Amino acid sequence: MTNIKSICVYCGSSNLVSDEHLAKAHQLGRLAAENGIEIVYGGGRVGSMGRVADGALAHNGTVTGIIPEYLDKLEVAHKDVNELIVVDSMHTRKMAMFERSDAFCILPGGLGTLDEFFEIATWKQLGMHDKPLIIVNLENFWTPLLDLIRHQISAGYLRQNPADIYSVVNNIEEVFTQLKSMPESNIETDIKQL
Template sequence: MSEISSICVYCGSSNRVDQRYKDSARALGQAIAARGIDLVYGGGRVGLMGIVADSALEAGGRVAGIIPQHIQALEVEHTGLHELHVVDSMHTRKRMMVERSDAFVVLPGGFGTLDETFEILTWKQLGLHDKPIVIVDQDGYWRPLLELIDHMIKEGFGRPEHRKLYRVAPGVEEVFAALALAPEPVIEPQAKWL
């Protein structure tokens, strides 16, 4: 896993979540920093986003946040980061997060986390990147999503090999083992339509 020098974490920004999700965000931030890997994330100071950033910083890690102006205007940006990029749109934010990251880890979250996750999966399906993606299915949080993907494949809207676009880790402890596995095969985008 020496080629991974930065990890983008997608996760929720709500503070109204169970403590176990907060504990996982804290553990992931610490683990990323302990390995000398830079954290790239959405730039917020609230919810799991704030926790993962704070824990990485407290453990001596480097953290870069990317936040759109309209969210920064709500005064939710993290002001203690090594880098905070204020950008013009969500599209710019997501593109920069992809460009700056060698891998992606998905913690529990809401609509925004789903948006980011499906975009990065779709970009991989289309051959726009070949970076590893790990979905952390803590306590079965993402099980309905994984079942939906199975349903889409069963109904012909996806192919069985699309399950290889990502790996699933049951918890934070297994994230780095999943990242260390051999790279997922690149799926030729033309196969999507055959």
């Protein structure tokens, strides 16, 4: 794998989603562990977030959770991860996740997942980083988002080829196939500019 030692996983924290999505989140954690890639994620123990962590931990993987203090107080933090970092805000959490990750993976999720995707994609569009960004379109979950981005292009609001910003895969195995073919980063990221 091209210099990828850690992958940030953005995903949902709801247990009310399909069993298939929860199983795929667990599979992502397992495959990351098997490939020697650390999981960096939002630190939760519920929903897909918890399943990603559990999948990696069950296969001797390394998991770093980063959670804001107020969510930790609500007792949703996963206390069994290798490292749990409690931060003061969502903004600090997102920056810490960025700093600790060599690549980003977007699983199905809600508004928080969209927020994280748009921020990291915008930073890449602006040339502030060139870390791999992979959308996992399980069961066409993200197709409406991809259609919206195509609409933005056709309306003239987005001039850059989306393929220069992110890759789209349809299953978990493809995430790791994509990572193996990614070129090494050429951008020295100055965190202050973000």
